[in-house]
Amino acid sequence: MKIVVTLKNIEEIPELIHLGADVFLLESNTYTRAAKYPFSLEEIIDIAKTIHKKKKKTYILLNTFIHEQDIEGIRSFLSALDKSKVEAFVCYDFSLIIIAKELNMEQKIIYQPGTMNTHPKDMAIFKDLGIKGITISREITFAEICEFFQENEKLELSLSGHGYQEMFYSKRKLLESFMLSQKKHEFGVIPDAFFQIREKMRPDSYFPIFEDGFGTQIYRGKKLASFDFIEWMEPYIQDFFIERRFISDQEYYASIKAYALKDYVPFTKEYGSEYDTGFFMQKTEKIKGDL
């Protein structure tokens, strides 16, 4: 299992390798929404060279929806990065699989649509599409995740298993719209601030909310930790993503170290109260009263 980390800047590479990072996930300033550390195409090409010299891998996060007017641009972007030997593109939109196929690059696609990879029967279809792998949905239980491991399809599986987990993406600019409607202009400069929402019936739950040019994302209130489950999943998971948004460098480095050394006690002592196990042990109901 490779530990996939989000890179802040080129200077950080040695430190992250020292901590145990195997793969560097780079955000694009064009096709990554909610990017914390976005890079231009030229910067990505440069950084990828440095990463490859260190014998590590480079993935690119492409988590926007591709509209008609984006198609030519994303084709050029993928082609340019194919030449620079980027190992994978982590894609949110299904259409990126098809565009990559046109470019004979489908073997570099990891399909990571957030909510959609909820059962293993789809694996054969993605295998036929020739992609590298899929990221299992965050909204299913550990038992349901294990069903993926029983399929014989030769398709890489990955998991976003640590950090703040996205639970909502809208194209609408919900913070800006609200502030405009309320004439709360003094609360502007949205990308530089840390916003949260709290529902009155759930006063202990604060849900981070982030807005940029691509729209609005909302995240679960508690961060996810996979410490109790990772040992069981490790033989089957090729890539383990550690999310970085809203997390300090210190905490982020501690989490990488914990998974790399398989020593979770120091991290849990320091940060454990802010984490839970997400849906690993929590079923959801289809009809009110099911559970």
Next chain:
Amino acid sequence: MKPELLAPAGDLEKVKIALLYGADAVYIGGKTFSLRARASKFGVNDIFEAVNFAHKLKKKIYVTCNIVPHSEDLKELDDYLLDLERINVDAIIVSNPYVLKRAQELTDLEIHVSTQQSVTNSIECEYWFSNGAKRIVLARELTVEEIASIKEKTNAELEVFIHGGMCVSYSGRCTLSNVMSLRDANRGGCAHSCRWEYELLKNQELIASDFQMASKDLAAIEFVPRLIDIGVDSLKIEGRMKSIHYIATIVHAYRRLIDDYLKDSLQPMEIYENEIKKAEHRPTGSGFLKSGSSSEQQLYKVHQEEHVKEFCGIVISYDHLHKKALIEQRNFFTINDTIEIFSPDRETMQIKIGSIQSENKEELDAARHPLQKIIIDSDIPLKPYDLLRRVIE
């Protein structure tokens, strides 16, 4: 080309109303694979009855199978798909690749790709089309001109939402309900957490106690002519949870709009807008059709639906000899109220309520009890499925 007008229905009565009031096709959800399973009244036998009713009118029934399934949900899939084919549904609406594949392997059902898949470009339309889907229900986050551009480049039929409530997120990419209520938004359990009120904090400091993220309902009246010109194949109304009055009113208004435009007899848009406002509704906007997201499309401090006409009953039968109509009551009305007769195939007319009797001919001063059968006088001949709505002064 004349586009299909596609309406929602949450039960058999709504199917009939939607079709009688002008829909060319109706989409319904079953009890298992639908995103409205929570409220579904459609077992296979009910779907069969809906199909028979529609086919007699040479109209169509589509069945949604668009949950994002977990493994446990798939156990019943094959039998369900075979049942739907056996009872001759006209198409199924799917979002999951495996469900689409099984439908192809097991049946000859026509397949539409759900808006849950959030298709935003022609390349993906072509992919699903070349892999067995006849139609794509486009993402709601598209402008009219983006839709036009997609239509030029795809062989797939395109279906576009024109009216009703909308997910504020990209469809299928919201699990607010899963996290906050443990109800799976993508398997029919959505608790509509996006419509709740929240406190908003900036850097841990409370800056608003009434943050809302819900969007206005979509009303694409002014865009329908352009969508027809583009060649959009199906114009879709949302609202399987809505009342029969809502469905009849909205369907009828869009039916008139489409037909008037195609006959070169388009009325001022206010005519159609005023008709639509007679149904219960939240404030409406144009969604993303015009220019993408803006604060004008958001809904703030509105908790109740508005309407200008109150639905008060549906006609069961009419006695031409005695000029009396048997009505099933839905909302309160009283003697001397002015009632509008809303009918699928004639202009609206008004009557004043002179007398109200129970089914046993007891005189009543008002109709107070929902679903009570009552008798009213009407010199205007009424027909089954005519709707009565109280004119609010």
